[in-house]
């Protein structure tokens with residue numbers, strides 16, 4: 446009978462926990478030397494101490510589709526959003542569009558629009574008219590000029606889109 450003592454191998458539970466912690470931190474599955482219960486525990490501590498990046502939980506975030514960078518109106522799986530740069534910093538924020546054509550729910554940066562399709566100026570106009578918007582879909586200003594109302598977009602926005 447051998448009296449040599451070997452370090453006990455890490456438990457399946459430890460290994461599964463390590464994989465989960467690594468995935469949450471954007472790391473590939475562990476493929477280093479075989480872990481003992483002790484070294485696995487140390488690695489778990491190390492991983493727990495690492496900051497966990499904020500993960501976008503929306504399913505579209507995992508499709509690998511590109512995140513758009515241009516302001517405009519976007520179609521994401523049949524829901525329309527608009528992306529508009531802030532006046533102060535120029536950072537582009539994403540909102541839904543209300544029934545009137547104004548800014549709706551706020552979604553933060555453009556990562557929300559991963560895989561979304563940017564509408565052409567004609568499509569934006571058609572959408573605004575179809576939905577009967579009373580506000581410019583691009584800047585949330587009330588449309589007053591009959592020509593703008595017919596187009597669904599204000600004159601400056603129509604020129605710049």
Ligand SMILES: [Zn+2]
Nearest residue numbers: 581584599602
């Ligand atoms: Zn406008």
